[in-house]
Amino acid sequence: MAAKRKQKSQNIFEALGKDIAEIGTTFVQGDIKTKLSYIIFGIGPLLRGQIVKGLAYLAAELLFIWYMAGFGWKYLSKISTLGTVATQKVGRKTVYGDNSFMILLFGILTIIIIAAIILVWRMNIRENLTEEQLLKAGKTLPTNKRFLSSFLDENFDKTLLALPITGIFVFTVLPIIFMICVAFTNYDANHQSPTNLFTWVGLENFRSLFSFGSNGFAGTFLTVLSWTLIWAFFATFIDYFLGLAVAMLINKKGIKFKKLWRTILVLTIAVPQFVSLLYIMKMFANDGLVNAYLMKWGWITSPIPFWTDPTLAKITIVVVNIWIGIPYMMLIATGLLMNIPEDLYESARIDGANPFQMFWSITLPYMLFVTGPFLLTQFTGNLNNFNVIFLLTQGRPQSMKLTGNAGYTDLLVTWLYKMTVTDTNYKMAAVIGIMVFLVTAVVSLVVYNMLPSVRDEEGFQ
Amino acid sequence: MKEEKYGSMSKKRAIGNAISYILLILISIIWLFPFFGLIMQSFRSYSSEYGGMVNYIIPKKFSLDNYRFLMSGETNYLLWYRNTVIIAVIVAILQTIIILCVSYALSRMRFKGRELLMRFWLILGMFPGFLTMICLYFLLKQFGLTQAGAVPGLILVYVASSGMGYYVCKGYFDTIPKALDEAARIDGATRARIFFEMIIPMSKPIIIYTALVAFMAPWCDYIFASYVAFGNDKSYNVAVAMTRWVWTNDYQGYFTRFCAGGILVAIPVTVLFMALQKYYVEGVTGGAVKG
Numbered sequence: 001m002a003a004k005r006k007q008k009s010q011n012i013f014e015a016l017g018k019d020i021a022e023i024g025t026t027f028v029q030g031d032i033k034t035k036l037s038y039i040i041f042g043i044g045p046l047l048r049g050q051i052v053k054g055l056a057y058l059a060a061e062l063l064f065i066w067y068m069a070g071f072g073w074k075y076l077s078k079i080s081t082l083g084t085v086a087t088q089k090v091g092r093k094t095v096y097g098d099n100s101f102m103i104l105l106f107g108i109l110t111i112i113i114i115a116a117i118i119l120v121w122r123m124n125i126r127e128n129l130t131e132e133q134l135l136k137a138g139k140t141l142p143t144n145k146r147f148l149s150s151f152l153d154e155n156f157d158k159t160l161l162a163l164p165i166t167g168i169f170v171f172t173v174l175p176i177i178f179m180i181c182v183a184f185t186n187y188d189a190n191h192q193s194p195t196n197l198f199t200w201v202g203l204e205n206f207r208s209l210f211s212f213g214s215n216g217f218a219g220t221f222l223t224v225l226s227w228t229l230i231w232a233f234f235a236t237f238i239d240y241f242l243g244l245a246v247a248m249l250i251n252k253k254g255i256k257f258k259k260l261w262r263t264i265l266v267l268t269i270a271v272p273q274f275v276s277l278l279y280i281m282k283m284f285a286n287d288g289l290v291n292a293y294l295m296k297w298g299w300i301t302s303p304i305p306f307w308t309d310p311t312l313a314k315i316t317i318v319v320v321n322i323w324i325g326i327p328y329m330m331l332i333a334t335g336l337l338m339n340i341p342e343d344l345y346e347s348a349r350i351d352g353a354n355p356f357q358m359f360w361s362i363t364l365p366y367m368l369f370v371t372g373p374f375l376l377t378q379f380t381g382n383l384n385n386f387n388v389i390f391l392l393t394q395g396r397p398q399s400m401k402l403t404g405n406a407g408y409t410d411l412l413v414t415w416l417y418k419m420t421v422t423d424t425n426y427k428m429a430a431v432i433g434i435m436v437f438l439v440t441a442v443v444s445l446v447v448y449n450m451l452p453s454v455r456d457e458e459g460f461q
Numbered sequence: 462m463k464e465e466k467y468g469s470m471s472k473k474r475a476i477g478n479a480i481s482y483i484l485l486i487l488i489s490i491i492w493l494f495p496f497f498g499l500i501m502q503s504f505r506s507y508s509s510e511y512g513g514m515v516n517y518i519i520p521k522k523f524s525l526d527n528y529r530f531l532m533s534g535e536t537n538y539l540l541w542y543r544n545t546v547i548i549a550v551i552v553a554i555l556q557t558i559i560i561l562c563v564s565y566a567l568s569r570m571r572f573k574g575r576e577l578l579m580r581f582w583l584i585l586g587m588f589p590g591f592l593t594m595i596c597l598y599f600l601l602k603q604f605g606l607t608q609a610g611a612v613p614g615l616i617l618v619y620v621a622s623s624g625m626g627y628y629v630c631k632g633y634f635d636t637i638p639k640a641l642d643e644a645a646r647i648d649g650a651t652r653a654r655i656f657f658e659m660i661i662p663m664s665k666p667i668i669i670y671t672a673l674v675a676f677m678a679p680w681c682d683y684i685f686a687s688y689v690a691f692g693n694d695k696s697y698n699v700a701v702a703m704t705r706w707v708w709t710n711d712y713q714g715y716f717t718r719f720c721a722g723g724i725l726v727a728i729p730v731t732v733l734f735m736a737l738q739k740y741y742v743e744g745v746t747g748g749a750v751k752g
Contacts (some may be wrong), residue, residue, distance in 0.1 A: 101599060149651075156652035157570040160562040164624030165578075167559075171621035173586055175593030175600070249485065254478050263735070264489045267496065270734035272680040274700040278707045279499050282514065282716065289498060292516030306591035323492065328745070336748040374749035387682060394708075413589045417544050417684065420594055433592030439585040 006321045023122070026129045034128040041121065044128040048135070049279065057124045064117045072110035081108035082185065082199045101193040102277065104185070113298020157187060165338040183430035189423065207433045217428065220402045225439070228411045232382040232388075234318050235325065240375060244367060248359075250330070251337055262334070265327035273324070277391040280320055281307070293441050306399050310408035317409060321388055333367065340366050379447070380440050384413045404428065412436045489522075492619060503527055503720035512714030527721035537702070538692055538722060544612050545680060545698040549626065551616050553676035556623040560671050561664070563627040565656050568634035568644060582625045594688055611690035615698075618689070619679065629748035633667040670744030673737050680730055699726050 027038060042057025060158040078084075083098025103328035135143055142150075151159045183205055191198035250261045270274065283289045284306040291303040306316045339362065348358050365460045368375075389395065395410035395418065400409075404425065405418045412432055507526035519686055564714040566572075567579065597618060601607050606614030637660065645655050661668070679686075680700065688702040694702070703722050706715035734741065 105596065105599070148748075152653035153651040156656070157566040157572045157655075160566040160656075161612075161624075164559050164563050167621035168582070168585070170626050171597060171600075171618060172593065172625070175596035176585065176588050178596045179592050213751060246488065249481055252478075252481055254474065255481055255485070261485050263487065263738075264492055266735075266738060267504065267731065269728045269741075270731040271496065271732055272677070272700070274681050274683060274704060275499070275727050278704065279720065280495050282707065283495065283498065285514070287514040287516075289516070289518060292514075294518060323495075327492075329740050332746050332749045335742065336749075353579055371749055380587070385682065386591070390683070391704075397722075413591060416589060417591050417594075420591065421688065426595055430592065433589055436589045436592075437587050441584070444587065 004284050019122070022129070023125055026143045030039075030128060030132060034132060037124055037128050041124045044124075047142060048131055050131065050144065050147070052147055053127065057120065057127070060117065060120050063194070064113065067113065068110070072106065072113065075103050075106035076110040078103045079111075080200075083197045086197055087195050096194055098197060099194040100183060100185075100191075100198045104181055105178055108181065109174060112177075112450070149317060172362060179433055180432045182426055183434055185427060187426045187430075188428070189425060191276075192424065201427075205427050209428070209431050209435075217403055220404060220406050221432075221435075223402060223408070223410055224406055224410050225435075227409065228383060228439070231318070231411065232385075233313070234381055235321050235372055235382040235385065235388075236375065236379045238318065238324030239322055239329055240371075240378070243326045244333045244363075246326055247330045247333035248363070251334060262330070265330055268324060269331075273387050274391060274403055277320070277324075277388065280323070281392050284316060284320075310397055310399075313393055313397060313409050317389065318394055319356070320392060321385075324388065332371070336367060337363070338369055339370075375445050376444065376451070380444060383440055383443070384436065385411065386413050386417070388415070389414050410441070464630055499720050499723060502717050503724050504621045505717045507714075527718045528725070530718055530721055531725065532643040537697070538699075540619055540695060541697050541699045541702045542725070544696060545700075548612060548619070548680045548698060549676045552619045552679055553672045554599050554688060555616075555620045556626075556675040557668060557672045559620065559623050560627050560630050561661065561668065563624045564630035564634050565660060567627060568631045569655075569660075570652070586625055591684060594685065597690060608691060608693040609648075609696060611686070611696035614689050615679070615682075615686055618685065620674075624677070629744055630664075630667050630671055633664065638661060666740050666743050669737055673741055674744070675732065677730060677734065680726065699712060731739055 009239075027035060032043040032253050033047045040058070041061040042054035044054070045051075045057065046054030070105070078098060082100040087097045087421075088095050131141060159347050184200055184202060184203045185198050186204070187193075187198040189374035190196065208215060210215045211222055246265070249255070250258055255261075286303040286305065286308070288306075290306070291300070292301045295303070305312060307313050344362050345358055348362060353361070389409060389411050393407070393409045395414045396409035398405065398407040404415065405422050406415050410418070413436060416432045416436065419425045419432065496520055501520060504523045504525070505512075505515075505520035505527070506522040506524035507530065508524070508726055509522050510520060512527075528549045530536075531547065542702065567575065569724060578616075588614065598607060601610075601614040601618070603611075604614075642655055646652075682698065686698045688706075690696045690698075690701060703719050703726075706712040706719045706722075706729065
């Protein structure tokens with residue numbers, strides 16, 4: 001594996017070397033049109049009659065110059081300090097200084113755009129090379145019309161993916177890079193742009209996440225992290241096995257109204273969670289229905305603190321989550337159970353196996369094998385299961401022992417949300433976000449390699 | 462002898478079935494109870510009984526007070542409802558189109574960087590969604606798409622990143638035999654024609670599934686919607702607006718009103734879901750197996 005990887009990285013360097021060599025030889029051997037294209041993008045294709053391609057390259061270059069001159073450079077030049085001129089009040093007027101937020105955001109954008117334009121430049125050189133080679137071989141260049149219509153045929157993928165990739169870049173990639181950078185700054189309530197500047201602080205935030213002092217987050221972080229993992233484990237596996245059990249119960253031979261039972265359970269998926277979960281939250285509240293009836297019947301004298309006692313709140317959440325999770329698992333299991341060949345059971349029955357043995361040696365291995373990837377996505381989904389926690393407890397009960405507004409039922413993501421919205425402690429929110437990513441990535445990698453369906457695909461058949 | 466054994470087996474089966482039915486009925490009661498409570502309390506008379514928490518489930522007097530309150534225009538309920546419907550419908554349409562495009566490209570076409578792109582998106586998906594909230598907020602603010610403009614802003618955010626949710630749909634496309642494509646290409650059909658005239662008509666179940674999931678998500682979105690619409694009552698969606706009634710202590714008597722509003726939200730979504738249930742089941746089962 002390691003050797004393979006090493007070879008791969010070698011290949012990358014080799015390819016890069018070849019690339020640079022090609023840029024050089026194309027320039028030396030190319031005609032004047034090609035040489036001009038090194039400075040003025042697309043001039044080669046334009047002079048060879050490839051109007052559309054040429055104009056596209058030229059437009060890219062002009063846009064880039066316009067962007068850098070009017071916008072990009074202003075931000076990029078300040079990215080090492082994130083601004084030095086603070087906003088001041090002169091008399092009654094506020095004179096705005098540098099806006100650290102914008103400098104960081106557009107600085108990153110500019111760096112990416114520069115990388116992109118280098119790529120375009122490279123493509124433009126390759127284009128010149130192919131055109132020259134084609135002409136040298138005595139062939140004609142494809143017409144402009146042919147070039148345009150290729151976007152509906154062999155280049156259709158580019159047409160289809162252009163918009164989605166742009167959307168993901170602007171609304172996901174750029175913000176994530178930005179937030180990763182924020183983790184290395186002191187952007188928080190005291191350094192809010194545009195009134196105040198923030199700046200780079202190196203690994204300071206990570207140090208405070210892992211330090212146990214009065215200002216450190218380590219104690220809280222460990223509490224929240226361990227609950228997140230415990231929660232994800234129970235939420236995933238309890239729901240999985242109970243859902244499987246319910247599915248088998250409904251699928252059992254001789255049970256009537258199968259559709260009715262299923263429909264009743266599926267209601268939970270259909271009704272928007274904010275309605276059902278908020279109602280259930282109120283049901284278990286101190287003045288809620290459950291406590292009210294228990295007191296009326298004289299079973300208890302004071303309300304059971306379903307949401308205010310740390311341990312009880314955790315248990316209640318897991319239980320309520322069963323209510324949400326079973327129907328989903330039931331739906332998936334129902335379809336899969338029918339796929340198990342009936343003769344497997346038949347031969348087991350002849351061998352004298354009881355139902356439990358059949359479940360243990362036929363149903364369960366089959367289900368685990370088939371739903372392995374599903375279990376993994378469920379687990380990582382539960383690590384980030386914001387809705388259930390937030391609608392039920394908002395992370396409460398809170399405690400003075402925990403910093404950063406965290407409560408005993410907070411997951412890393414709900415803590416992150418509180419840091420952002422309540423505390424406006426953006427730098428720590430960013431650090432926690434990176435931690436969530438690390439946890440998810442590590443769990444995914446480890447489990448993925450353990451999955452039977454990945455480890456040996458032929459094993460089950 | 463033989464007969465007796467047979468008899469005891471059928472007896473055993475009968476007992477087993479009886480236990481199963483008892484279990485199923487118990488499960489049904491537990492699963493339906495919250496909805497039963499929700500409906501009952503939404504009909505509790507606001508004028509004669511308290512609108513907050515009480516210690517009984519069947520109201521003493523049934524009335525439509527709460528529903529009347531929602532329709533009366535005392536709050537912006539109808540506006541919130543309209544916002545949510547607009548967001549859900551537009552997101553469902555655009556998101557489905559985008560997911561279809563991405564899935565077709567990734568399933569049918571082989572281009573440079575395809576594997577890399579898929580791996581990159583997989584890694585991106587491991588970052589928590591709210592991490593980028595602040596940044597998105599300021600991005601939207603640049604274009605005036607927060608507070609008063611929150612509705613189009615939210616649509617933009619939901620739709621923009623939807624390309625990453627292609628898994629289930631691509632899995633479905635992968636099951637359509639490639640030989641069909643090749644035959645069509647030999648006949649001179651372009652990729653675009655194959656997509657529009659062959660694949661899409663064959664993908665009705667997955668289109669319905671994708672649209673249904675996309676339609677249902679905005680109804681529950683609290684986090685992002687509350688952040689983008691911050692403080693602007695008129696651009697709230699139902700989830701943001703009504704969650705306040707339950708959480709904030711200023712709204713003590715609003716609990717039954719929340720129940721009524723929740724019922725009105727749940728009815729259309731539930732009916733739609735139940736009608737299209739078949740496609741949903743197909744989608745999640747297929748998605749679960751393929752990961």
